[in-house]
Amino acid sequence: MLIHPWDAPRDDAEWQQWLGTHDFGQLAVNGLPGEPPYVQPLHFAYDAGRAEAVTHLARPNPLWPALEADPDVLLSVVDDYVYVPGPWQAPPEVPPEHGVPTSFYAAVQLRCTAHVVDDPAEKADLxxxxxxxxxxxxxxxxxxxxxxxxxxxxxGIRGLRLEVVGVRAKFKYASHKPREVQDRVAAGLSARGGERDAAAREHQVRRRGVWPAGR
Incomplete structure (x- = not known):
C-alpha cells in the first residue's frame, strides 16, 4: 500500500481509535506451495494495550494448514471510502472538466504473527x-x-491471537490539496449525502493541517 506523507496518520492514536470501531476485515494467509493466498473475511477485536487482535474460525476452515505452515499474516481493514468526482478536485486555475477523479478511504493493515488457540479454556476466554x-x-x-x-x-472452533508486529495505516482525504479544493470537496460530500459521505467528510475536515495545503 502506497502511503504518501500527507496520507499518513498523525500518530498511532489516530489509527488505533479508528480501528477500535472498524472491527471487520480480511485476514490474508500465504497459500501452500502452488496455491493462491487465502483471504478470510472476519470480525475481530483489537486490543491496543496487548498489541493484538483476537478472533476465531470454524475448525473445518481450509486455511488452517496454510496458516500453520506460515503464521506470518496480514489483517486488512478498509472503510469510509467514497468516489470523488473529477470536477470537485480541479485546481483553482483549471476548468472543472479537467479535474481528476479519485478515491477517498481509510485503511489499516496489521502484519501479525498468528497463534492458534486450541485449549478449551483459552478459547472460552478469547x-x-x-x-x-x-x-x-x-x-x-x-x-x-x-x-x-x-x-x-x-x-467446533479454533481461536486466533494475532500478535501485531507491524502497522501500515493510511487516511487518503486530499490533505495536500489547496484549501479551495478541500472546501469544494467537503461541500460536495455534504450535498451528495451518500452512504459513506459523512464519514469521509469528517476525516477530510479533521485532517486539515496535517500537510501544508498546496505544498
Missing amino acids: LNRQVGHFQPEGGSAPAAVGEAPFDRFLA
Missing part, C-alpha cells in the same frame, strides 16, 4: 473478549468449559 467488545452492554451468557450453553460449541 470468545468472551470478543463478545465483550461487540456487546459491551452484555446480554449473553459467558463461554466456559463444561458449562451450558456454549461449551458444546468450543470443540
Whole structure:
C-alpha cells in the first residue's frame, strides 16, 4: 500500500481509535506451495494495550494448514471510502472538466504473527473478549468449559491471537490539496449525502493541517 506523507496518520492514536470501531476485515494467509493466498473475511477485536487482535474460525476452515505452515499474516481493514468526482478536485486555475477523479478511504493493515488457540479454556476466554467488545452492554451468557450453553460449541472452533508486529495505516482525504479544493470537496460530500459521505467528510475536515495545503 502506497502511503504518501500527507496520507499518513498523525500518530498511532489516530489509527488505533479508528480501528477500535472498524472491527471487520480480511485476514490474508500465504497459500501452500502452488496455491493462491487465502483471504478470510472476519470480525475481530483489537486490543491496543496487548498489541493484538483476537478472533476465531470454524475448525473445518481450509486455511488452517496454510496458516500453520506460515503464521506470518496480514489483517486488512478498509472503510469510509467514497468516489470523488473529477470536477470537485480541479485546481483553482483549471476548468472543472479537467479535474481528476479519485478515491477517498481509510485503511489499516496489521502484519501479525498468528497463534492458534486450541485449549478449551483459552478459547472460552478469547470468545468472551470478543463478545465483550461487540456487546459491551452484555446480554449473553459467558463461554466456559463444561458449562451450558456454549461449551458444546468450543470443540467446533479454533481461536486466533494475532500478535501485531507491524502497522501500515493510511487516511487518503486530499490533505495536500489547496484549501479551495478541500472546501469544494467537503461541500460536495455534504450535498451528495451518500452512504459513506459523512464519514469521509469528517476525516477530510479533521485532517486539515496535517500537510501544508498546496505544498
